[in-house]
Amino acid sequence: MAGSSFGTILRLTTWGESHGPAIGAVLDGFPAGMPLTEDDIQIYLDRRRPGQSAVTTSRRESDRVEILSGVFEGRTTGTPISLLIRNTSQRSSDYGDLADCFRPGHADYGFQVKYGLRDYRGGGRSSGRETAGRVAAGAIAAKLLSIMGITVTAYVSAIGPVAVPDSVRGMSTAQILDARDTQTCMPDADSDREARAWLASLREEMDSAGGTVECRIEGLPAGIGDTVFEKLDARLAAALMSIGAVKAVEIGDGTAVSAARGSDNNDAFIPGPDGEGSVAKRTNHSGGILGGMSDGSPVLLRAHFKPTPSIAREQETVDTDGNVRRLAIRGRHDPVIVPRAAVVVETMCALTVLDAMLLNLSARAENVIGFYRK
Amino acid sequence: MAGSSFGTILRLTTWGESHGPAIGAVLDGFPAGMPLTEDDIQIYLDRRRPGQSAVTTSRRESDRVEILSGVFEGRTTGTPISLLIRNTSQRSSDYGDLADCFRPGHADYGFQVKYGLRDYRGGGRSSGRETAGRVAAGAIAAKLLSIMGITVTAYVSAIGPVAVPDSVRGMSTAQILDARDTQTCMPDADSDREARAWLASLREEMDSAGGTVECRIEGLPAGIGDTVFEKLDARLAAALMSIGAVKAVEIGDGTAVSAARGSDNNDAFIPGPDGEGSVAKRTNHSGGILGGMSDGSPVLLRAHFKPTPSIAREQETVDTDGNVRRLAIRGRHDPVIVPRAAVVVETMCALTVLDAMLLNLSARAENVIGFYRK
Amino acid sequence: MAGSSFGTILRLTTWGESHGPAIGAVLDGFPAGMPLTEDDIQIYLDRRRPGQSAVTTSRRESDRVEILSGVFEGRTTGTPISLLIRNTSQRSSDYGDLADCFRPGHADYGFQVKYGLRDYRGGGRSSGRETAGRVAAGAIAAKLLSIMGITVTAYVSAIGPVAVPDSVRGMSTAQILDARDTQTCMPDADSDREARAWLASLREEMDSAGGTVECRIEGLPAGIGDTVFEKLDARLAAALMSIGAVKAVEIGDGTAVSAARGSDNNDAFIPGPDGEGSVAKRTNHSGGILGGMSDGSPVLLRAHFKPTPSIAREQETVDTDGNVRRLAIRGRHDPVIVPRAAVVVETMCALTVLDAMLLNLSARAENVIGFYRK
Amino acid sequence: MAGSSFGTILRLTTWGESHGPAIGAVLDGFPAGMPLTEDDIQIYLDRRRPGQSAVTTSRRESDRVEILSGVFEGRTTGTPISLLIRNTSQRSSDYGDLADCFRPGHADYGFQVKYGLRDYRGGGRSSGRETAGRVAAGAIAAKLLSIMGITVTAYVSAIGPVAVPDSVRGMSTAQILDARDTQTCMPDADSDREARAWLASLREEMDSAGGTVECRIEGLPAGIGDTVFEKLDARLAAALMSIGAVKAVEIGDGTAVSAARGSDNNDAFIPGPDGEGSVAKRTNHSGGILGGMSDGSPVLLRAHFKPTPSIAREQETVDTDGNVRRLAIRGRHDPVIVPRAAVVVETMCALTVLDAMLLNLSARAENVIGFYRK
Numbered sequence A, B, C, D: 001m002a003g004s005s006f007g008t009i010l011r012l013t014t015w016g017e018s019h020g021p022a023i024g025a026v027l028d029g030f031p032a033g034m035p036l037t038e039d040d041i042q043i044y045l046d047r048r049r050p051g052q053s054a055v056t057t058s059r060r061e062s063d064r065v066e067i068l069s070g071v072f073e074g075r076t077t078g079t080p081i082s083l084l085i086r087n088t089s090q091r092s093s094d095y096g097d098l099a100d101c102f103r104p105g106h107a108d109y110g111f112q113v114k115y116g117l118r119d120y121r122g123g124g125r126s127s128g129r130e131t132a133g134r135v136a137a138g139a140i141a142a143k144l145l146s147i148m149g150i151t152v153t154a155y156v157s158a159i160g161p162v163a164v165p166d167s168v169r170g171m172s173t174a175q176i177l178d179a180r181d182t183q184t185c186m187p188d189a190d191s192d193r194e195a196r197a198w199l200a201s202l203r204e205e206m207d208s209a210g211g212t213v214e215c216r217i218e219g220l221p222a223g224i225g226d227t228v229f230e231k232l233d234a235r236l237a238a239a240l241m242s243i244g245a246v247k248a249v250e251i252g253d254g255t256a257v258s259a260a261r262g263s264d265n266n267d268a269f270i271p272g273p274d275g276e277g278s279v280a281k282r283t284n285h286s287g288g289i290l291g292g293m294s295d296g297s298p299v300l301l302r303a304h305f306k307p308t309p310s311i312a313r314e315q316e317t318v319d320t321d322g323n324v325r326r327l328a329i330r331g332r333h334d335p336v337i338v339p340r341a342a343v344v345v346e347t348m349c350a351l352t353v354l355d356a357m358l359l360n361l362s363a364r365a366e367n368v369i370g371f372y373r374k
Helices: A038-048 A092-098 A108-115 A121-126 A128-147 A173-179 A189-204 A232-241 A254-259 A338-360 A365-373 B038-048 B092-098 B108-115 B121-126 B128-147 B173-179 B189-204 B232-241 B254-259 B338-360 B365-373 C038-048 C092-098 C108-115 C121-126 C128-147 C173-179 C189-204 C232-241 C254-259 C338-360 C365-373 D038-048 D092-098 D108-115 D121-126 D128-147 D173-179 D189-204 D232-241 D254-259 D338-360 D365-373
Strands: A011-016 A022-028 A065-067 A081-086 A151-159 A211-218 A246-251 A269-271 A279-281 A299-305 A315-318 A324-327 B011-016 B022-028 B065-067 B081-086 B151-159 B211-218 B246-251 B269-271 B279-281 B299-305 B315-318 B324-327 C011-016 C022-028 C065-067 C081-086 C151-159 C211-218 C246-251 C269-271 C279-281 C299-305 C315-318 C324-327 D011-016 D022-028 D065-067 D081-086 D151-159 D211-218 D246-251 D269-271 D279-281 D299-305 D315-318 D324-327
Touching: A011 A128, A011 D022, A011 D081, A022 A128, A022 D011, A038 A065, A038 A128, A038 A338, A081 A128, A081 D011, A108 A121, A121 A128, A128 A151, A128 A338, A128 C365, A151 A173, A151 A189, A151 A338, A151 B254, A211 A338, A232 A246, A232 A299, A232 A338, A232 B232, A232 B246, A246 A254, A246 B232, A246 B254, A254 B151, A254 B246, A254 B299, A269 B315, A299 A338, A299 B254, A315 B269, A338 C365, A365 C128, A365 C338, B011 B128, B011 C022, B011 C081, B022 B128, B022 C011, B038 B065, B038 B128, B038 B338, B081 B128, B081 C011, B108 B121, B121 B128, B128 B151, B128 B338, B128 D365, B151 B173, B151 B189, B151 B338, B211 B338, B232 B246, B232 B299, B232 B338, B246 B254, B299 B338, B338 D365, B365 D128, B365 D338, C011 C128, C022 C128, C038 C065, C038 C128, C038 C338, C081 C128, C108 C121, C121 C128, C128 C151, C128 C338, C151 C173, C151 C189, C151 C338, C151 D254, C211 C338, C232 C246, C232 C299, C232 C338, C232 D232, C232 D246, C246 C254, C246 D232, C246 D254, C254 D151, C254 D246, C254 D299, C269 D315, C299 C338, C299 D254, C315 D269, D011 D128, D022 D128, D038 D065, D038 D128, D038 D338, D081 D128, D108 D121, D121 D128, D128 D151, D128 D338, D151 D173, D151 D189, D151 D338, D211 D338, D232 D246, D232 D299, D232 D338, D246 D254, D299 D338
Parallel strands: none
Antiparallel strands: A011 A022, A022 A081, A065 A081, A151 A211, A211 A299, A246 A299, A246 B246, A269 A279, A315 A324, B011 B022, B022 B081, B065 B081, B151 B211, B211 B299, B246 B299, B269 B279, B315 B324, C011 C022, C022 C081, C065 C081, C151 C211, C211 C299, C246 C299, C246 D246, C269 C279, C315 C324, D011 D022, D022 D081, D065 D081, D151 D211, D211 D299, D246 D299, D269 D279, D315 D324
16 A cells, blocks of 8 residues: 555655665655755755764764755756655664564564565664655745745654743744754753753663654644545644654644633634734634634644654563564664654644645635636 | 545545535445445444433434445445435524624634635534534444454543543453443443533533543554554544544553653563464553554554533624624534544544555555465 | 545545436535536536437436535535435336346446446446436536636537538537537537437347547646646546546547657647737647647547447347356347437536646646735 | 656656656555566666667667665565666757747647746656656566566557558467567567658658557456446556557547447357356457456557657747747657557556556455455
């Protein structure tokens, strides 16, 4: 089954294994005429790049992207944009003893049962490395959104027991961007320090941490998203849950809504700031989405990532013959994934939102008629 | 944009508005040869039916389903199964004063901005009534799953501040089914009583409650689901988040994973009970899904529903001209949605899982070759 | 496999069997705000209706369409439009002796092998009656096209050995519409008379005839259709080849191109009539499509239909046990299908073209930006 | 719009421009476990390769394919297979004067209108070079088909006025393969000689020729293909019409059916050679497809290609400002496309048929149940 594609009008296909010669992506359906260079993409890839600090894996990949198609004389042409990233730091030797062994918390067992064989080197296709293709393609979507005044901003809000203060949610996007440039991607210096201390202690215990990424989408007009199965929140949930380690996705007040009352949870509509007939909301419990469509308020999302399953501590498992095995995973692994995952959340949201905006172009007959009249 | 379809090989399309003449569904791609009667479906629809108790809306719909195609001499034929449910208890007069007014917490505003007009009667297409089509179609999927020994079981685990005790998660599916037949769909008599008391008090305050539905899928073999974007959890998340009031979806330990350590969160693989080479897991933090594929343990999901947005209490809003309005919603509304939503969660999971199982048939070349050799 | 849906943004799903209680269609993704009544659709259905003349089946179906959703106060709402047509003249008794027998030229054998069972009454799902759903939905697409000045016009150009004169291709669309109202749907009185005579002689011989339908799409702007696999001609070919009896599809000069020279086949571009920068073509060998996109000239198509396979003359076949059988098909069958198929060709083209136009809205970044700026 | 993907379970995405750094393809959904090397693919690419003889373009491309993912230790893994082919012989200087000029018979004008800009070098994305990605991916599908005893064989049946004798249709596939290795890909020495002579004369006249490719698919079991819109013939027609220069597609008797009688066109079913209950057909007018499903007889297709539009003879056209221009296309172009297009037809058919076979795995409930019981 072709599971490596995402989107309807704007369609991303990723390919590649952790220890193959390269990984990449094809982004089809992107509108023609937008200026695009490899630098626009590299900025995003660099945020995801391994080997950046004490809180990420020591695997070093330059992750230089090559645009192989879809751009001519510096502008997108409307044809598929093929993006190639060579793998340069494979150390497959790290994985020899994993060839016949199912790592706990990993996809190994499912792969073996499903396909009868698997590329065991670094998780093969199920490696987090696959997300480099998403980030490269999502950077292109984010650029077009940004031209339209729409920003997508993700940051780490929790690592293990360390959570950013509530005040972070009150910060402007500009403030977030300023404060986010920490090793943990937490936009709060105290939290960053505490989280790093905790990660250091975990490393000594040969253990790993989970974390939370929050994302806000600002500037999105109302009415984006479709009814029923293609609701904006349903698509965003799929986008985020498709990232390897995510185990929960929340929109707006998220899990808290089940304990809330209607009179508290409903956001009152009020006259908006843009003059006659404009509409705003007094609060944003909805997280910017009502009935599957954007409501004009910022879209607020939260994705919860499980701890990196690859830990140096010895674990119990079985091999492909069903024999009990003791396993200590060496390799080079992130003690926590969220600092590098924030940009993956951001770019997946960008792809999802842009696709929904392109689909929305045909919502009204009058607009279709108007488009072809000119 | 065609947002009313769901699934790849097994494809559901729903249609219909709350106050139109009928609602319905077309289920295409269902395998041929399974015995099917309207009674198989009606059992599920009856669980979703309004007007059943003090904790649901007083709108009375018999919700009788008619099979219009795809079944011949009592068996499915492989062609689209068309399901029709007539609306019989429309009271559109309830909605006259809502025609030009955006109800807080509803899709009204998004609809208006997107389409320029909307069927304001009972929310039109965004009404929870749309889910009747899902339930009818999902009942068919659930039947085939059940023939294969796979059960999908949902129940209410929380209503407002009232949550079922943890012991519920240790109950067998048979015990859940026995205990679930309460007005609240909570499989615990004390919780049910408490929740009903709380709902009664809310009703007096002209307010509404949120709640949580938990679902477990048992008997699912390992390896179901696809890699990358079509992960089983990504598809389930989309399935559940596409239900009107859902604001968060969790798999397994869900939001708790972000505070966990790898050594706790990883589930050790152990030799399974089915003899040589079989594999099981010591714990199930993963909720039965690893790397986007089922891992052989029960799949565990949780969906959080916001409080019913239609409340009799006066609310602040604006109308289509941007004027401030005071609004008290009369109509007939559920004080809490989860008792009727449990079966919606169940059937959406059934559709998702069966589709993934059909897609999985082509995973191995040897199976494809074997199929056509016979 | 879900084979009963067609289109990407504008998505049609049909359902129903020849002798079930009803047939129908769901048209999802249709833009909101277009005025629509059942009469708009009925006009098209009446052109496909059986029992109209000596050259069609004597089965009488009123084929009244009911709109069950997606229209509110006379306008489309952007939600799925559900269309229902009750079957009223089933005579399943005609088919009793066909239950275990494979009719030559029909889908019976394939159905049996694929699904292991089949609704043998009137061909079940493979009956031409399925096209009523297409016509009903396509009528809606044709209305929006017509508002944009785009007309889709089909007529019968050949029945058996009788072909319309070449002069027909030089007639204006208005002239075609005037002349097309014959029993054979041939826009030429002499051809109509000859064809009817020939059909009468065939009927005596208990035989049937094939025929050809030509279609022209006028007013379509250039640039519609997508590159590579979603070329406009590829989509139109699929649309027409999906009609039961079609065995060949031609665009423009069609099969003749293989014997042509480049210097003859190329259409010279010339300055167009619409002033500065406008472009036209001196000839139209391309049939209005170049490189998979419309080129501004009329789109010209031709579909070849095989003779009705149901004939009263005795035929040789086998039954489901592989025994030799002699078969004379009674029932009520069209001696030739094309007079009723012209409107099916027309509506399938309308659905295809409108979908391609909706997809085209997102081709240019500047248009996307402009849409959201307003 | 994402037009560069094809297929449902087995999904091909191609990318790349004629004069960009590379072209390629991603084949997703291919079953795991099939042995695959680059040589398996290269054999097919070599048949499409330019610069092979007097009847093809003098552009020389080695067209070496690199497998970048989806294969591990010599076997497919079930993950996307990424295929890369570097462009090495770009001579973009040939195209400088075409930058603002619409070549007759080409996609230039449509591209310009649709996207507002275009990569004019060698037709950019609309170049026939795009088909190298299809051939590379299709070779993989053809290998799995061949393991299952299904062969797909295409040859040139006509070039301009020169057509192979009818006896070719009576040749066995082995005979065709023997005889097909001519410069024209015609499996008949006399026709090949005549056609080459004719092409030589055209070349002197600075003109080009059209041609016809016939394809037969043998060994395909009955019941492959889906009903209604996903009929096997509809999918094959789309597959072939999506090849740049194809203007007509025929199945079986093709255009001839419109002049036929039912009693002649119907193929009688007879007891088959495989013993009890097996079914065969006395004739094969249907071309192996009835009601959209394979009927067990060889599938017979015919695609008509227009003459190469790039001719050295001077042509009339306009430029992007609407000015009249005289144009003589230099570059390096095939005087006729069909000798190299036969393998494109073959591989597109292989992809289409294999996808339909994968979809067919879920047709019967009993098979689904049986698969999961083991």
